[in-house]
Amino acid sequence: MNGLLANAVLIYTLLSCGALLIAFFNYRAQPRRYVVVGFWAICAHIVYKLMWLALIDGQQYEMPIPLGLIYPVLLYLFAHAHYRSAEVASPMRLALLFLPFSLHVVLFAVASMQPVASGWAMGYSTCYYGACLLSLLTYAILIVRLYSRADGPSTATDILIRQLTVLCFGLAILTYVMLYEILVGTSSIGFEARPMVYFFLAIGFALVLKYWWTEGAGKAVDDEKLAAASGEQKQADLPTPKLPRALEQHIIDVVERELIQSKLFLNPDVSLDMLSQHTAIPRHQLTQVFNRHYQKAFYQFIAAARIEYSLVRISEMGDTMTLDSLSYECGFNSKTSFNRYFKAYTGMTPSEYRAFCGQMLCVLQ
Structure with a gap:
């Protein structure tokens, strides 16, 4: 590469x-x-x-940017942090994982400064695609092993990891095709493989955006419920006619049976209206019972029940269940909301509580 194009691309x-x-x-x-x-x-x-589409003259060879080596590493670390949250990668291990990417950045810089006829560009591309193929296949297989051993229902994070892993396998196939074209000099598939790489990247871009949107929507739903609970608590401060004792006890029994024993509180869509329809008890009577007997608004009661359930599950499952999976099992729409409610209820984050339980178990043994 020469001139402005070489300098712009390199910088x-x-x-x-x-x-x-x-x-x-x-x-x-x-x-x-x-x-x-x-x-x-x-x-x-x-x-x-x-940049290449805007500056290229149609004759120069487009050297691949070394970012292809960063995707499988990031996906593996994301999956490892999700499924093995108790294991924290050290800075030295992270540096070693990113070493191939760093080395190829240096090779890219050296090849970019050489004349086109020197063969540096083709040599770098051959080395880069070979490293990408090995990296994509290795990390994709490791990720499959991670999520194949995971227990519990699939969460939004599980789905994203599996979708991106499929993209890794697809990119590995395209990388093999491009490596073959460089080594042999001809294409045997009838179309350019490199544009397909950007198509796969666009799919990954869309999947990540969808994941963030889903997580944000889940957090908004839980925040809306918390705001509704605050509103109900304020209404509880207003004087209301007291229910007859027999009727209040009947409603308490129904709530315990239909909401707690049947685990309706784990339904992420549970609401006061749903409970009212399910039990045929007027909404305002349920509100009075929650406020007067349980001293909590409905959604505060639900959050407390879910956290109590999560405490039992953590003591049962330990590190075998991810906290992300646990948050969805408990009925929360996002891990962020679960962490917030958990810390407000226990004074510790779920990770801290799980580590504390593990230490106590070791002491008892």
């Missing part, structure tokens, strides 16, 4: 790759940081392609 690649590495090692919101860095890597990859 952009070094800046974007360096920024991604800095963001990864400094952004501490695990495990979401892996998805965030992967999302921005896709954006950087697409911009790189747009």
Whole structure:
């Protein structure tokens, strides 16, 4: 590559790759940081392609940007943090995982500064696609092993991990085709494989956006319920006619049977209206019972019941169930809401409580 194109592509690649590495090692919101860095890597990859489309003269060979080596590593770390949340990767291990990517950034820089006829570009591309093929297959298989051993119902995070793993296998096939074309010099599939890579990246981009939207919507639903609970608590402060003792006891028995014993409180869509229809008890009478007998608004009562259930599940399952899966099993729409309610109820985060239970078990044994 020569001139303006070579300088622009090289500077952009070094800046974007360096920024991604800095963001990864400094952004501490695990495990979401892996998805965030992967999302921005896709954006950087697409911009790189747009630069070539805008500046290329149709004759120069487009060297692949080394971002292809970062995707399987990020996905593996995301899956590992989800399914093995008790195991925290050390900075040294993270540095080793990103070593191939860092080395290829250096190779990309060296190859970009060489004349086209020198063969550096083709040599770098051969090395890069070979490393990508090995990396995609290795990490995809490791991820499959992780989620195949997981217990509990599938959550939004489980679904995203499996969808992105399928994309990894698809990218591995495309990478093999591009490596074959470089080594043999001809294409045997009848179409260009490289544009398909960007199609797969666009799918990954859309899946991550959908995941964030789903998580955000789940958090909004739980926040709306919390606001409704606060509103109901304020209404409870107003004077209301007291129910007859026999009727109040009857409603308490029905609530215990239909809401607690049947575990209706684990339904993420449970509401006061649903309970009223299910028990044929007027909504205002249920509200009075929750406020006067349980000293809680309906959604506060539901949250407390779910947290009590989660405490039992943690003592039963230990590290064999991920906290993400547990949050959905307990009826919460997002892990964020589960963590917030759990800490407000127990004074500890779910991770801290699980670690505490593990320590107590070791002491007792």
